[in-house]
Amino acid sequence: MNLILKILGYLYLCAVVQCVHQVSWLPCQFIDEHVFVNEEGHTETELLHREAMLQFGRLGDSPVNPHATTFLVTGSKLDLRRYVQGVEAEQLECELRRYSTDGIHVRWPVKGAMEYNHWFSCTVRHTNGLFTVTSFLRHPSDQTHPGQQDYRNWPAIGDREILITTVAMVIKTQSASIRAGLGSQQKLHCQFDVDHKGPNITLEWHWQNRGERIRLFSHNSRSGQSQGTGVRLKSLTGGDASYSLPFIKMSSEGTYICSVSVIPLFVSLDIGLQIEEPPRVSLNVGPTLSLQEGGEQKVACEAESYYPLDVQIVWNVQDLAVSGQRVGTPLPKVLQNILLSSHKHNQDKTYSLTAFFYLTVSLKDSGREFTCIVSHQSLRMPIRKSFILTVEEPISWMFYLTVGFVLVTLVPILCVLLRYLHSARKRSVQKKPY
Secondary structure (H helix, E strand, O other), rough: HHHHHHHHHHHHHHHHHHHOOOOOOOOEEEEEEEEEEEOOOOOOEEEEEEEEEEEEEEOOOOOOOOOOEEEEEEOOOOOHHHHHOOOOOHHEEEEEEEEOOOOOOOOOOOOOOOOOEEEEEEEEEEEOOOOOEEEEEEEEEEOOOOOOOOOHHHHOOOOEEEEEEEEEEEEEOOOEEEEOOOHHHEOOOOOEEEEOOOOOOEEEEEEEEOOOEEEEEEEOOOOOOEOOOOHHHHOOOEEOOOOOOOOOOOOOEEEEEEEEEEEEEEEEEEEEEEEOOOOOOEEOOOEEEEEEOOOOOEEEEEEEEEEOOOOEEEEEEEEEHOOOOOOOOOOEEEEOOOEEEEOOOOOOEEEEEEEEEEOOOOOHHHOEEEEEEEEOOOOOOOOOEEHHHHEEOOOOOHHHHHHHHHHHHHHHHHHHHHHHHHHHHHHHHHOOOO
């Protein structure tokens, strides 16, 4: 008996700990719509931004904020809080809207459901973009089906009204925005769930970019038919509709749309994929550059194979002799006489750019460090490439005069010696008896 009590106490404690991390309510922005016909006979929609609360509880619970419209989410198979676990309410943004079924009316197949429902969409986003969750809230109504577009006959909702709702469908992505390098693998996360068994689900993935739209994958649960690749069919039964990209190419960039339809509901999530390829940086000189005083050298810093286009290249110079001082160390000086080449378009659609200058040196420049700094959105920290300049004194004219005198003197002597050796060799050959 004591063991059973300990087990029950442990389970209760675990439940309490789990509840501590669950969100019990969220302040939301309710974007209501006022639909009317203007003087010209056209239908117009006026958006009304209203204060609302998304509150999780039971029938009869008092509203957390009695001055706002309360959407009281009662228990169902789907618990919306499970999809936002591990974060605080301050990290979430909530938006509520009415949802039009475009005149389609079907009885929602759950136990005790009324013939007609009012629908609301609820989108919860993490402030740092970690996930986006969209759900449908079902508000049962004892009204009859209006027989026309429901947005033309939406009932008014009071500022302090309490709407009893349940979660009917949920879709979530943890990949709202992705940055990927060329040749990498990516999995675009998309999961969904419905509050009843055996729903007729149509799942689709589309790719869209610059006005072009292509269907990548589709599946219908009732017929079992699928078209396209990228989604594991075995995972679909558990609500995992994630799409896999085995090899990122430049043509992979764009918006990927995961959409789920359960009549009369339709929802989609956009996942943006942006290519980011870091630049390769190189100098046309080595770590040390030696020049004579008055010498000139073209120095170039090249950033290769980066994407997207925008890149920043800056040249700095600093005197190493004073950079080690503890006090009063001058900051590196930015060179102003920098020239930029035109952007080079590579075959893989990446870009390259060169920043160069012409360096004319004097003895006072010796020991200075020149640094090329390349910044790009794909880099956490800029890339730095440096070289140290060494300037040598030019050789004087007396040196050249001395060398010339020595050569002029040695050449005749060498000629005489060669003639003497040649004649001596000739005489030695004539003295041989054979």
